[in-house]
Amino acid sequence: MPAFPARLAPQPRSVAIVGGGLVGSLSACFFAKRGFQVDLYEYREDIRRTEHVRGRTINLTLSARGQAALRRLGLERALVAEHGVALRGRMVHHAAGAGAGALTAVPYDPVDNQCIYSISRRYLNEVLLTATEKYPNVRLHFRHKLVAINFKENQMTFQVGEENSQVQRSASLVVGADGAFSAVRRQMMKAPLFQYSQRYIEHGYLELCIPPTADGKFAMAEQYLHVWPRGSFMMIALPNQDCSWTVTLFMSFKQFEALDTTKALLDFFGQHFPDALPLIGTERLIKDYFSTKPSPLISIKCNPYHVGSSVIIVGDAAHAMVPFYGQGMNAGFEDCLILDNLMQQYNEDFSKVLPKYSEIRNKDAEAICDLAMYNYYEMRDLMNHKSFLLRKKLDNALYQIIPKLWIPLYISVTFTSEGYSWCLKNKYWQDKAIRAVLGVFGMIMLLVVVLFIFFFIHAIIETPCKLFIVPEL
Amino acid sequence: MPAFPARLAPQPRSVAIVGGGLVGSLSACFFAKRGFQVDLYEYREDIRRTEHVRGRTINLTLSARGQAALRRLGLERALVAEHGVALRGRMVHHAAGAGAGALTAVPYDPVDNQCIYSISRRYLNEVLLTATEKYPNVRLHFRHKLVAINFKENQMTFQVGEENSQVQRSASLVVGADGAFSAVRRQMMKAPLFQYSQRYIEHGYLELCIPPTADGKFAMAEQYLHVWPRGSFMMIALPNQDCSWTVTLFMSFKQFEALDTTKALLDFFGQHFPDALPLIGTERLIKDYFSTKPSPLISIKCNPYHVGSSVIIVGDAAHAMVPFYGQGMNAGFEDCLILDNLMQQYNEDFSKVLPKYSEIRNKDAEAICDLAMYNYYEMRDLMNHKSFLLRKKLDNALYQIIPKLWIPLYISVTFTSEGYSWCLKNKYWQDKAIRAVLGVFGMIMLLVVVLFIFFFIHAIIETPCKLFIVPEL
Numbered sequence: 047m048p049a050f051p052a053r054l055a056p057q058p059r060s061v062a063i064v065g066g067g068l069v070g071s072l073s074a075c076f077f078a079k080r081g082f083q084v085d086l087y088e089y090r091e092d093i094r095r096t097e098h099v100r101g102r103t104i105n106l107t108l109s110a111r112g113q114a115a116l117r118r119l120g121l122e123r124a125l126v127a128e129h130g131v132a133l134r135g136r137m138v139h140h141a142a143g144a145g146a147g148a149l150t151a152v153p154y155d156p157v158d159n160q161c162i163y164s165i166s167r168r169y170l171n172e173v174l175l176t177a178t179e180k181y182p183n184v185r186l187h188f189r190h191k192l193v194a195i196n197f198k199e200n201q202m203t204f205q206v207g208e209e210n211s212q213v214q215r216s217a218s219l220v221v222g223a224d225g226a227f228s229a230v231r232r233q234m235m236k237a238p239l240f241q242y243s244q245r246y247i248e249h250g251y252l253e254l255c256i257p258p259t260a261d262g263k264f265a266m267a268e269q270y271l272h273v274w275p276r277g278s279f280m281m282i283a284l285p286n287q288d289c290s291w292t293v294t295l296f297m298s299f300k301q302f303e304a305l306d307t308t309k310a311l312l313d314f315f316g317q318h319f320p321d322a323l324p325l326i327g328t329e330r331l332i333k334d335y336f337s338t339k340p341s342p343l344i345s346i347k348c349n350p351y352h353v354g355s356s357v358i359i360v361g362d363a364a365h366a367m368v369p370f371y372g373q374g375m376n377a378g379f380e381d382c383l384i385l386d387n388l389m390q391q392y393n394e395d396f397s398k399v400l401p402k403y404s405e406i407r408n409k410d411a412e413a414i415c416d417l418a419m420y421n422y423y424e425m426r427d428l429m430n431h432k433s434f435l436l437r438k439k440l441d442n443a444l445y446q447i448i449p450k451l452w453i454p455l456y457i458s459v460t461f462t463s464e465g466y467s468w469c470l471k472n473k474y475w476q477d478k479a480i481r482a483v484l485g486v487f488g489m490i491m492l493l494v495v496v497l498f499i500f501f502f503i504h505a506i507i508e509t510p511c512k513l514f515i516v517p518e519l
Numbered sequence: 520m521p522a523f524p525a526r527l528a529p530q531p532r533s534v535a536i537v538g539g540g541l542v543g544s545l546s547a548c549f550f551a552k553r554g555f556q557v558d559l560y561e562y563r564e565d566i567r568r569t570e571h572v573r574g575r576t577i578n579l580t581l582s583a584r585g586q587a588a589l590r591r592l593g594l595e596r597a598l599v600a601e602h603g604v605a606l607r608g609r610m611v612h613h614a615a616g617a618g619a620g621a622l623t624a625v626p627y628d629p630v631d632n633q634c635i636y637s638i639s640r641r642y643l644n645e646v647l648l649t650a651t652e653k654y655p656n657v658r659l660h661f662r663h664k665l666v667a668i669n670f671k672e673n674q675m676t677f678q679v680g681e682e683n684s685q686v687q688r689s690a691s692l693v694v695g696a697d698g699a700f701s702a703v704r705r706q707m708m709k710a711p712l713f714q715y716s717q718r719y720i721e722h723g724y725l726e727l728c729i730p731p732t733a734d735g736k737f738a739m740a741e742q743y744l745h746v747w748p749r750g751s752f753m754m755i756a757l758p759n760q761d762c763s764w765t766v767t768l769f770m771s772f773k774q775f776e777a778l779d780t781t782k783a784l785l786d787f788f789g790q791h792f793p794d795a796l797p798l799i800g801t802e803r804l805i806k807d808y809f810s811t812k813p814s815p816l817i818s819i820k821c822n823p824y825h826v827g828s829s830v831i832i833v834g835d836a837a838h839a840m841v842p843f844y845g846q847g848m849n850a851g852f853e854d855c856l857i858l859d860n861l862m863q864q865y866n867e868d869f870s871k872v873l874p875k876y877s878e879i880r881n882k883d884a885e886a887i888c889d890l891a892m893y894n895y896y897e898m899r900d901l902m903n904h905k906s907f908l909l910r911k912k913l914d915n916a917l918y919q920i921i922p923k924l925w926i927p928l929y930i931s932v933t934f935t936s937e938g939y940s941w942c943l944k945n946k947y948w949q950d951k952a953i954r955a956v957l958g959v960f961g962m963i964m965l966l967v968v969v970l971f972i973f974f975f976i977h978a979i980i981e982t983p984c985k986l987f988i989v990p991e992l
Contacts, residue, residue, distance in 0.1 A: 235717075238719070238815050239719045239815055240717075240719070241717065241718055241719060242715070242716065242717050243715065243716030243717070244708075244713075244714065244715050244716070245714055245716075246712045246713070342711050342712055504980070507980050
């Protein structure tokens, strides 16, 4: 760790980043590139020097928004091309069984065949931390845990290491990139008019693993995110570069509790995931399942994202979401990009940049939090329904015919940089349009029926007239 | 303050109440009555020995739920009969002006003429604190600010007085009755699966005053809560025992900011509250308005209300609400009553009482938070609409005819002890019933029209037949 000069008043153009995870280290790069003196404080050890980091290990998927941020820093190629596994769609494993007929491939982008990338969280974090060190104006401080912030003087108190020694640090801007349980946000919550909600869903997750085959290959088609939708629960699998699969089981804590014996677990897998069971392996399943507890899933919304012109939160600290749209990291990276754009636009004037960031980012962040929640329902339940798959096909067909007018929700969220709230509104508009078309079609049908009845009645009414008339002629 | 024995392990049957406000002191009485050793910790001075307490000063209205709790402790008579000002309805001051014709009295209960009571928060708090002292097993500890709770050992750390001296205390049950910004709840938030939301509305409030008349009487009809509904903002007035009125102006912070000169303020009052302006007095209005800042209004929901079998939160700590249904204190008092009922039912077994309390209380508390939010809309806007006043009349008429079947929302919330969620569901059912009746009525009308058209067409169709026939006869 570089020596840290003792000072109390913040240097002008100094930025303190709290949190050395993905978004924190990316944010450090952005500010360093602009020439700020950047100090990054992380409460854990340097992960590049530890063997295993406990934490959120759900596999990450990188898509357009995240890639755009990496691209501006010249980091995209190294990460995506060399270390990502391309995914071109979902592979749905239907409840029926393991036969070939029980699989449906649902492409993400049937028109341009765009893909997302499965990538290891740890690898990505290591690359980004190393990227910060390429800037001479970045200093990394590990084992620094934020205890308090004095907003008036922009002074932070950190607990250093295990012992109870505390240090005071300051900066002209504090960036809270310290995740869903952000200490920076906890300090902000004391300010009046801070809107906040945290919601744990009733479901948790537990990670399992499918190893490579005996000849070192992928055990399933690797260009897909595999999904076993089972209505009230689901399992997914994401490929790793070493040909293994990270398998995640999502279900209610009650269901997890009910599977408390080896027999119950094997019966459950035999019934619901018969094709996955042999791939995971009975022994490994039992070991992995019973050695870990299911983890909770939280969704966090708050507003504003800044205090005055000196503190701001980004990434999960501002908008933690459930992982079902694969957008958590991408949204966090996009935060950094948007912040950088605003820094450009407002000539690095924090008093303008920060309020503008809160204003434009909040509605989009809340939209993706809602979309992520919705996507769980789509993935675990709707994917089972023929009407839903039909709608997907209709969306894709329209997208093929009028790609500028009809952008399906998944495409706009994953492959464009349109605001998330726009994507949501666009979907509402599409739903309305489809309902309107169906409505007009229904009306025409009704009109046809009414006209038919009218002519039928008319014919009947005319007939007796004639019947009466004819005999009298 | 009585001497406090040094001990670390909690005594069995000992209860620590955090917060000596209304709900805290009432809760202390309930536990003391059951024979528990009760220690009440309040971070302020003893309000009975201070001149003025800053804090939330919106006048309180006591209604059936609060009265029921006081009644069980034998406190109702002293408080209600001797110190409450009975309110029998709302008096609506229409925007038109100050003439007699511009007032509409809307009774709370036109059938049984039940009333609610306007009462001073401070007086009520003093009476309740004194009530706790009648139990020899209650000890009061002022200037004790909760800093932390160790949930495993049920140990609390308090900062005592101004200086930085801390003491450790413990109890077999900790009751957090420390208000909307509860320190107990802040500790609970760290536990997994704790649902939480805090929402500040865009509007704030500012208190003004109408003094008694020169001959010491009320300046307006005193049996009413006076309301000046103005669509996007409103003013209300509640009578005090000394014949003065506490006037509260509710509007958006932006509107408050816009009224930043004496002229703007007087123009605004002259335009919107011409009848109130002379009662408040120009000089007093200017002084009161510019000497205080508008205060924010917060709504808080969380779940569960307990941790294990040793910590529980009640009152605003569990469910702070906006003040528009006059139910904040009543709901808090009802919490104490329900907790007492459960203590009876489960033989004072905290491991059963606490989860049950969370389970049954949460849905009702969330319902009243929602209702309070809705009632702001009703009071400031709907009260202006003839259709709304007509619906009120319809509700009251039906209540008069079928009082067991048709209980209007306000009546059920204010004058019954039905769960708040039941009140809300009952209102939905009534809305549905009215819509259904209107729907059936509409269908009948449509049928009449269709039949009329049918016979009309039939007549026309028959006519030409006859026309053709007649000449040929």
